[in-house]
Amino acid sequence: MKEDKEFNNILDECLERIVVDGETLEQCLERYPEQAAELKPLLETVLAVKAASAVEPRPEFKARARYQFRSALGEKAAPKHRPFFGWLPRWATALAIVLVVLLAGGGTVAAASNSMPDSILYPVKLATENVRLAFTTSQLGKARLCSGFADERVAEIIYMAEKGDAEGVEATTERLDDRLETLAVLVSELEADEKTDADTMLTVPSAGEEAAVPPAEPPESPVAVEEGGWGENGQPQNRAGFMVTVAGAASDNPAVLRAMLEEVPESVKAALLEAIAVLEDGYENVLEALE
C-alpha cells in the first residue's frame, strides 16, 4: 500500500515534469532508475493520450459560440426593465404586499393570484409568492410552496405559448428555473421526517380565496399525519409524501408541455423546448436532492 502510494507520487512527479516543465521521458527515467522499467510504458501511454486528446474546437463553432456568449453578456449587463414594485427592495416589496392584503381586504391579491405574465397584476402575484415563502418557517412548507409556484409557472408558460408569445415563454421559463433551483436547495436541507408547519404560514389567498390575516393563535391540535406522509388536507406532510408529489409533477409537467408542441405556432416551439429541458433538468435535480 505504502509502495503504491510512493509509486503514484513518483509517477505524478514525472508527469508534471514531462507535461508541464517539458522534460523528456529519458530525463525523467534517469531520475528514478529503480522505477524506470515500470514508469516507461506508463509515461509513453500518457504522451500518446496527450497527443491524441489535443483536439481543437472547430473555428466556425468557436466564432458562433463567442457571438452567442457576447450576446448573453450584453443582455446580462443591460439594465433590466423594472417591473411594477421593481424599484422597491425585497423587504419593502413584502411589506407593501402585506399592507395591500390588510388594506384592500385581499381583493387585489386574490385577483393577482389568477393573473398571467401579460397582466398588470402579475408582479403582485410574484411578490405575493415571495411573501408567502418569507413567512413560512419550515423547510418542507417552503418546498411545498415552491413546488406549487413551479406548477403556476408551467400554467403560465402554456398560456403564453398558446398566445404565440415566445419572449413571454422564455421569461416565464427563467422564473420557473429559479423556482426549481430554490426547490432543489430547500429539499436538500430537509430532514428525513420533517413535517410542515402549515399553521405558521402567513395565509395569503391563492386563486379564488379571500385574504386572511395570519392566525393569532396556533390550532389546538397539530395537523394529522397519515401513513405515507399525507395529511388530512391532501398535502404531503413529510419528505416521503412530498417526494411523491414532486415525482408526479416531474412526470406530468414536461408531458403537458410536450403535448403542446404540435399545437403552438412555429415561432414558439424553440422556447417551449427550452422550457421542457429546464423542467426536466430542474426536477431531476430536485429528485436527486430528495433521494
Place this chain on the structure above:
Amino acid sequence: MQGEESLVQRAQQNDQEAFAQLYEEHFDKIYRYLALRIGNEMEAEDMTQQVFLNALRSISSFRWKGVPFSAWLFRIAHNQAVDHLRKKKKRASVPLDESLVSSGDSPHSTTERKIDIEQLLAATRRLTEAQREVISLRFSSELSIAQVARVMGKSQGAVKALQHSAIVALRRTMLVTEQ
C-alpha cells in the same frame, strides 16, 4: 492567480470585458475536456456553450476562498457531463464524428491523429467513470492533481491512485487494440 482573482471580481460586477477574457482563457480546455469525456463533437460543442452560459448566470455565487476559477468552471462542466451521460446511458454509443480532429493538421498527421483519437475514445470507454474523468481533466485539459481533486471532490491521493490505475488500464487496452 491574483490577476485571475481580480478578473473574476470584475466579472462578478458585470464587467463584460473581464468575463470575455475568462471565457477566452478557458474555452478550449473546457471543450477538450467535454470532447474526450462525451466522445461526440456536436454534443461537446453544445455543452461547452452551456457551461459558459451557466457560469455567466451564476458567477455571483462564486466565492474565491483560494479555489481557482478554473476549478469552479470545470465543476460546472463535470456536473453537466455527469447529467448528460446519465441520460444517455441506455442509448447506443455514437461513433466519433469525422471532424473531431484538429483542423490545422496536414492530411498525413490528421489521419494519424484521428486513429489515435478513435483508439483513445475506444480505450477510455473501458475505464470507470472516475478514471475517465481523471484522464480528461489531467491530460486533455492539463489540470494539476490539486485542481482535479477539487473538481472531483476527492483527495489528491485518491486522484493519483485513479490516475495510475487509469493509465495502466489504457496501456493494456491500447496494446490489445494494436495487436
